[in-house]
Every structure is written in structure tokens, then in C-alpha cells.
Amino acid sequence: MGRRFVPLLLICATLSQSTNLLACPFCTAVSQTLRQEMASMDAVVVAEATEAIEPSDTGEVELTVKVVLKGEKLVKVDQRVKSIYFGKAEKGRRFMLTGVDPPELMWSSPLPLTERSEDYLLKLTKLPDDDVERLVFFQEFLEDEEDLLARDTYDEFAVAPYSAVKALGPKMHHDQLIEWIKDPEIASDRRRLYLTMLGVCGDKKDVPMLEAMLTSTQKSTRGGLDALIACYLTLNGAEGLPVVNKLFLDNKKAEYADTYAAIMALRFHGTETDVIPKEQLVSSLHHVLKRPQLADLVIPDLARWGDWSQIDALVELFKTAEAGNNWVRVPVINYLRACPLPEAAAALVELEKVDPAAVRRANTFFPVPAADAPKKDAETSQISDSAASGLVQVFDSGKPLAAATAALPQVGRSATAISAVNPLRLLFVSSITATSLTILIWLVISGGTLPAQT
Structure with a gap:
């Protein structure tokens, strides 16, 4: 019976991962931390197997409570409780159990503990x-040899307010x-998390190392490229833009994923920091317009940031678009619709004669793009000479680090929302959908069970 749901679980996991990928390229999905889980439960205990546990059909096990971490009025030491556990455990093995719905508590599946994790x-x-004092404690378990502790402390940093992460800077282990x-x-x-932290506690001395990683041909060295580029630009400022331009934006041989990571990093700096003047960021994005297959990625940014210097280039891009990149035409029209200059209005009339369908789609399905509102003084960070350091300079004091690092993809979604569909970006989602449908069809045909294993 249990095996029947394995394919469905795989589908859910795959779709969840794809959603998380779009949602936050600086970090993976944040699971509930042990501290959060304990806070949300009515009772939390450490229980012990008083006899060896062997796998059974029902999975029901009986454990003896040894330590009550929460809910002293609901459960007592030496009380025996029942739970479901399909694993194998020796006598004396200890577990974490959480209970809800008193007075007859329903207990979670046991979480095996070691002496250190207990x-x-x-x-x-x-x-x-x-928050800062908690992070002082948690940072000592990052990359711990016990996966439970390493994973939990990573998640604690991901949900911490970014103001706390910045305040931790002097106590970070650089x-x-x-x-x-x-x-x-x-x-x-x-690596994305550690690059974010390095943006807080690092300085110019770290720039050569980061630049060497950017120029490396080893993919393992450039893992978390979006965060790597963002950190590099944070510590190096505008001086780092020529390197990013050469490697990822102006380089027609650069892979799509690498170029997209660089665009995300520039969007991040353009919307969340004042480390690099926006005019210089926009100038870097102009390089992507020379790559017709990718130009639609940056056209919305130019409109949102009020850069109207590219009317002629975009008109030419519209006219020369071919079947392999004609999706670029709708973003061009939206750019011209947003532009207040008379040249843009004249260009719209001209381009409607070239492709009236593209103009009609833009007018029908997309609102006129609006430029970003200027940042309020209270929301704008002042970057001092000694602190070209925060990878993220502007965040609400209560915003979690996960939400802070999610600024990149959120900008990406808003930017691409006004562009036409790019087939390259649909390929990944399409493959997941096709695989999921294949599994579902097979389940219907087979009656919902997996083949018997011999």
C-alpha cells in the first residue's frame, strides 16, 4: 500500500524543488527549524526504546519518556507513549517526539538522536x-559532522532577520x-549562505579569491554563481563590473545559466543596494542586448529603471527578430509603451506596421511597465568606505535572510512578467510536467501500484 504513493511523492518533491528554484536562487527552500517545530507543538519529549525495535507491518512502537522539554502538564517522565516508526533501533536508542491535540496527545514519528543532538x-x-545571541550559538554548528545539526543551523540562519546577520558580522568566523x-x-x-555572510564580514582582501572563482572553469568552484557575483560586486564595487561584463554579459559563449546568474546579481544591486550607481549597472545590462536570444531578460529592467537610451537598439532588435527569438518583440513594445519620449511613440507606429500581432499582444495582455519609485531616505543605506560589506544593504529589520536573498528571484519574476515567453526558460518546467504526466498515466493504467520486486 505504501509503495503506491511513492511516484506521487516523487512528483510532489520534484515540483516543489522546481518551485523553490524559481523562488530563491540564493538558498534552497527553508524547512521548519527544530526550534520553530518545538514552539508550535503542545509537547516535546526525549523518549527511549526500552527494547529493540524491529520493522513491522503497522510500524507501531512504544517508547518511554525520559526528558520533557515542553508540556510538563501534559506528559510525565517514565510515561509510555505510542508512535509510528518503520525503522530499526537498538534498545536504549533515544528519540525526539512532538505531540499535539491534548489531552490525548498524538505523537509524531520519532526522530533519532545522538548524545550530541540531544x-x-x-x-x-x-x-x-x-536574534544575534542565538546566531552566535548556531554558527558553531554550521557544517557540523551530524547532518541534523548542520541542516538545522543552516535553516536558522536562513530564517533569521538580516539585521541580526549583519549585527553578527564582528563575531563571524571569517x-x-x-x-x-x-x-x-x-x-x-x-556556499550561497557563506557568500552572503562573507559580504557582511569580508573586505577588499577577499576580492582576488572571489575573482579567481569567477574565472575558474571548474563548475564546482562556481557553485552558487548568483551569490558569488553579488558578493564580488559588494566587496569590489563598480571596479568589478568589467570582469562580470567580460565573463557573462558580453561573452556570447557564456552559458545561459551563467548569464542569467549575472543578471540576477545586477538586479539585486540595482534594487536593494547603493554600492554601485544604477547608471553603471544599466550600462552593463546593455551588453545583453547584443545577444538576441537573451535580450528579453534585461529589457524590462531598462524600462523599470528609466533607461531610455536604447530606443534605436531595441527598434533594430524588433525588426531583425527571427523565428528563433521573436518573443523579444513584446518586451520591446512594452519598453516603448513605458517610455515618455516622443521618439518612442513614433517607433510604436513604425513597428506596428512590421508586426501588428506583437503590438496587439503587448497592448492586450500586459500593463504599461512602471518605473521603480525612488527609495525613501529611511529605506536607503548609506555605504561608508569601511563598509562596502553588506551583501544586502537595504532590508526591513524583521525580514528573514531567506526573504532577503529571495530579492533576486522576486525581481526576476517581476521583470519577466512583462516579457513574452522564452522557450529556453520553459524547457525545464516542460520536462518536469511531461515526466509527472507520464507517471500519472502509468499509475492509472497499472491500477496505482508499482511492479513487484523480485
């Missing part, structure tokens, strides 16, 4: 309310971050 849980219950960032085996999501 001690970690006990310390979680004693942490102060101050050299340790460098070691992790340079590790070719490090997971991309972890």
Missing part, C-alpha cells in the same frame, strides 16, 4: 530571545567562511 535540543530550550566557500565539495545552497 544536548543540542536541551540548549535550544535555553537560548535567549535575542577564515572559516573562506575555507567553506573554497571547498569544491560544499553544497551550492551552503
Whole structure:
């Protein structure tokens, strides 16, 4: 019976991962931390297997409560509780259990604990309310040998207010971050976090290392490229733009994913920081207009940032568009619709004669793009000479780091929302959809069960 749902779970996991990829390229989806889980439950205990546990058809096991972390009025030490666990465990193995719906508590599946992870849980219950002090504790477990602790502390940083991450800067372990960032085996999501932290505690001395990573031909070295470029530009300022232009924006041989990562980093700096003047960021984006297959990625940014210097270039791009990149025509029309200059109005009349259908689609399905409103003084960071340091300079004090780093993809979604569909970006989603439909059709034909294993 359980195997029947495996394909469906795979579909859900795959679609979830694809959504997370679009939602936050600086970090993976943030799961609920142990601290958050404990706070949301009625009871939390450490329970022990009083006899060896063997796999069974029902999975029902009975455990003895040894430590009550929460809910002292609902459960007592030495009380026996029942749960569902399909694994195998020796006598004396300890687990974390969470319970809800008193008075007859329903218990979660047991989470196996080691002596260290049990001690970690006990310390979680004693942490102060101050976000910075909690991060001081959690950073000691980043990349811990126990996956449970390493994963939980990563998630704690991801949900922490960015103001707390910045305040942690003087207490960050700079050299340790460098070691992790340079590790070719490090997971991309972890490297993104450590690059974000390096943007807080790093300085110009770190720029050569970051530039070497950018120019490396090893994909493992350039994992988390969007965060790498953003960190490089944060610490190097406008001086780093020529390198980014040469490697990713003006380079017609650069891979689509690499160019897109660079565009995301520039959007990030254009909307969330004042490290680099917007005029220089826009100038870098102009390079992408020379690559017709990718030009639609940046045209909305030019309109949103009020750069009206590219009317002639975009008119030419519209006229020379071929079947392989004619999706660029709608973004061009939207750019001209947003432009207040008389030259834009004249160009619209001219281009409607070339492709009236594209003009009609733009007018029918897309609102006129609006330029970004100027930042209020209270929302704008002043960058001092000693602090070209925050990878993210402007965030609400209560905004989590995950939401902060999600600024890049959010900008990407708003930018591409006014552009026509680019087939390259549909390929990944289409492949997932096709695979999911194939599995679902097979389930219907087979009656919803997997073939028996021999």
C-alpha cells in the first residue's frame, strides 16, 4: 500500500524543488527549524526504546519518556507513549517526539538522536530571545559532522532577520567562511549562505579569491554563481563590473545559466543596494542586448529603471527578430509603451506596421511597465568606505535572510512578467510536467501500484 504513493511523492518533491528554484536562487527552500517545530507543538519529549525495535507491518512502537522539554502538564517522565516508526533501533536508542491535540496527545514519528543532538535540543530550550545571541550559538554548528545539526543551523540562519546577520558580522568566523566557500565539495545552497555572510564580514582582501572563482572553469568552484557575483560586486564595487561584463554579459559563449546568474546579481544591486550607481549597472545590462536570444531578460529592467537610451537598439532588435527569438518583440513594445519620449511613440507606429500581432499582444495582455519609485531616505543605506560589506544593504529589520536573498528571484519574476515567453526558460518546467504526466498515466493504467520486486 505504501509503495503506491511513492511516484506521487516523487512528483510532489520534484515540483516543489522546481518551485523553490524559481523562488530563491540564493538558498534552497527553508524547512521548519527544530526550534520553530518545538514552539508550535503542545509537547516535546526525549523518549527511549526500552527494547529493540524491529520493522513491522503497522510500524507501531512504544517508547518511554525520559526528558520533557515542553508540556510538563501534559506528559510525565517514565510515561509510555505510542508512535509510528518503520525503522530499526537498538534498545536504549533515544528519540525526539512532538505531540499535539491534548489531552490525548498524538505523537509524531520519532526522530533519532545522538548524545550530541540531544544536548543540542536541551540548549535550544535555553537560548535567549535575542536574534544575534542565538546566531552566535548556531554558527558553531554550521557544517557540523551530524547532518541534523548542520541542516538545522543552516535553516536558522536562513530564517533569521538580516539585521541580526549583519549585527553578527564582528563575531563571524571569517577564515572559516573562506575555507567553506573554497571547498569544491560544499553544497551550492551552503556556499550561497557563506557568500552572503562573507559580504557582511569580508573586505577588499577577499576580492582576488572571489575573482579567481569567477574565472575558474571548474563548475564546482562556481557553485552558487548568483551569490558569488553579488558578493564580488559588494566587496569590489563598480571596479568589478568589467570582469562580470567580460565573463557573462558580453561573452556570447557564456552559458545561459551563467548569464542569467549575472543578471540576477545586477538586479539585486540595482534594487536593494547603493554600492554601485544604477547608471553603471544599466550600462552593463546593455551588453545583453547584443545577444538576441537573451535580450528579453534585461529589457524590462531598462524600462523599470528609466533607461531610455536604447530606443534605436531595441527598434533594430524588433525588426531583425527571427523565428528563433521573436518573443523579444513584446518586451520591446512594452519598453516603448513605458517610455515618455516622443521618439518612442513614433517607433510604436513604425513597428506596428512590421508586426501588428506583437503590438496587439503587448497592448492586450500586459500593463504599461512602471518605473521603480525612488527609495525613501529611511529605506536607503548609506555605504561608508569601511563598509562596502553588506551583501544586502537595504532590508526591513524583521525580514528573514531567506526573504532577503529571495530579492533576486522576486525581481526576476517581476521583470519577466512583462516579457513574452522564452522557450529556453520553459524547457525545464516542460520536462518536469511531461515526466509527472507520464507517471500519472502509468499509475492509472497499472491500477496505482508499482511492479513487484523480485
